[in-house]
Amino acid sequence: MHLDLSPADLAFRDEVRAFLNENLSPELRRGQRYTTGIYPEPEISGPWQQALRRKGWLVPMWQEEWGGTGWSAAQRFIFESECTLAGAPLVHPMGVRLVGPVIQRFGTAEQKRHYLPRILDGQDYWCQGFSEPGSGSDLASLKMAAVPDGEDYVLNGSKIWTTHAHHANMMFALVRTSTEGKRQDGISFLLIDMDTPGIEVHPIPTIAGDHDVNQVFFTDVRVPKANRIGAENAGWECAKYLLEFERGGGIFSGRLRSQLKRIGDAIDELRAGGIDVRADPRLVARFGEVCADLDSFEMFELRVMGGLEPGQNPGPVSSILKLRASRMKQAVAGLGVEVLGPQALHWSEAPGQGDSLLPLLVPDALNSRSFTIFGGASEVQLTIIAKSVVGV
Numbered sequence: 503m504h505l506d507l508s509p510a511d512l513a514f515r516d517e518v519r520a521f522l523n524e525n526l527s528p529e530l531r532r533g534q535r536y537t538t539g540i541y542p543e544p545e546i547s548g549p550w551q552q553a554l555r556r557k558g559w560l561v562p563m564w565q566e567e568w569g570g571t572g573w574s575a576a577q578r579f580i581f582e583s584e585c586t587l588a589g590a591p592l593v594h595p596m597g598v599r600l601v602g603p604v605i606q607r608f609g610t611a612e613q614k615r616h617y618l619p620r621i622l623d624g625q626d627y628w629c630q631g632f633s634e635p636g637s638g639s640d641l642a643s644l645k646m647a648a649v650p651d652g653e654d655y656v657l658n659g660s661k662i663w664t665t666h667a668h669h670a671n672m673m674f675a676l677v678r679t680s681t682e683g684k685r686q687d688g689i690s691f692l693l694i695d696m697d698t699p700g701i702e703v704h705p706i707p708t709i710a711g712d713h714d715v716n717q718v719f720f721t722d723v724r725v726p727k728a729n730r731i732g733a734e735n736a737g738w739e740c741a742k743y744l745l746e747f748e749r750g751g752g753i754f755s756g757r758l759r760s761q762l763k764r765i766g767d768a769i770d771e772l773r774a775g776g777i778d779v780r781a782d783p784r785l786v787a788r789f790g791e792v793c794a795d796l797d798s799f800e801m802f803e804l805r806v807m808g809g810l811e812p813g814q815n816p817g818p819v820s821s822i823l824k825l826r827a828s829r830m831k832q833a834v835a836g837l838g839v840e841v842l843g844p845q846a847l848h849w850s851e852a853p854g855q856g857d858s859l860l861p862l863l864v865p866d867a868l869n870s871r872s873f874t875i876f877g878g879a880s881e882v883q884l885t886i887i888a889k890s891v892v893g894v
């Protein structure tokens with residue numbers, strides 16, 4: 503594997519750095535740095551999304567016709583790593599990374615013309631309505647009924663763990679349109695306007711006290727059939743395609759590295775207050791282990807991404823990326839708690855009010871528990887790896 507950057511890649515890296523210097527304001531950097539939930543709030547991710555859109559760098563992985571950059575894997579890696587190392591906010595992925603590619607692949611010409619520009623300019627903020635109470639890992643058992651009635655479907659049921667549903671004006675959802683035959687063959691993929699009468703969003707506080715996830719209730723909600731992506735009962739195909747992007751469509755190592763740096767900064771903060779945790783050899787050894795793991799994960803990620811054509815997604819190997827990235831996330835966040843030691847027993851539900859990084863470490867570690875659950879639990883990823891990658 504060739505790891506040296508070519509002169510063209512180095513020039514590209516300099517261009518990215520210059521763009522970040524010019525466009526990444528201290529407020530946006532701070533917004534990302536003090537986020538402990540899954541995604542930054544829209545007032546942080548939104549302005550950054552617009553800066554990237556103006557530059558034409560918002561959707562590198564899309565088809566060029568719709569705004570894709572046609573970048574090589576090396577360029578994608580450079581771009582994402584530079585953004586995360588500079589502390590840029592995470593762009594809310596639901597539109598850009600998840601439903602956008604599905605609409606491009608399975609949508610009608612009219613659906614593409616309507617939805618794709620709205621994702622780009624941030625008019626639509628999306629949430630994902632896949633999981634239901636009792637249907638998470640076993641997603642194909644989902645029950646939310648969509649009954650045809652004239653030009654519409656009438657929806658009744660509930661979706662759960664819906665991240666940022668309280669901010670979203672649109673949801674992409676899997677609904678049951680048939681109970682005949684194989685369960686996967688009775689599911690359709692619908693785009694739902696969250697302002698439709700009959701939709702109620704109820705918050706579910708996370709273990710750290712953040713408001714990231716919700717339960718969404720549907721009572722006689724009318725959704726036009728024109729909002730269906732793909733054929734009726736063919737939604738499973740869209741869902742499988744989308745999940746590959748959810749599990750492996752991004753570059754995680756840069757983000758993990760910047761979180762590790764945040765812990766390094768917290769160590770400096772403690773030192774300034776008279777506590778030098780670097781004197782603890784066990785902690786230093788643990789730090790070394792996590793750094794080595796991160797290096798190896800980064801190499802693996804580069805190898806997978808290096809094999810992709812522009813616009814291509816990684817396929818079932820994305821389960822390996824998802825499994826390793828989520829475990830790394832917990833290892834990095836766990837280090838933060840070890841750095842705090844007994845101080846970790848006290849933590850606040852509203853960190854990020856002052857300048858100290860220390861109050862962020864415990865909420866970050868608590869929220870990191872969810873990384874091995876959302877997007878498909880680790881046990882489920884292991885089964886996919888065994889069946890589809892290893893072939894047992």
Ligand SMILES: Cc1cc2nc3c(=O)[nH]c(=O)nc-3n(C[C@H](O)[C@H](O)[C@H](O)COP(=O)(O)OP(=O)(O)OC[C@H]3O[C@@H](n4cnc5c(N)ncnc54)[C@H](O)[C@@H]3O)c2cc1C
Pocket residue numbers: 540629630631632633634636637638639640662663664665666714715872875876877878879880881882885
């Ligand atoms: C913070 C957070 C955000 C989320 N955001 C969204 C969202 O925006 N949209 C959305 O649709 N969903 C979302 N989810 C839901 C997430 O996808 C599900 O929680 C996940 O798929 C697991 O489903 P479950 O919670 O029903 O657990 P279950 O499926 O009941 O699993 C419970 C345990 O059993 C294990 N298990 C289950 N089946 C198997 C098996 N076959 N073999 C071995 N072990 C198994 C699991 O690994 C897990 O440890 C989110 C979840 C979290 C925690």
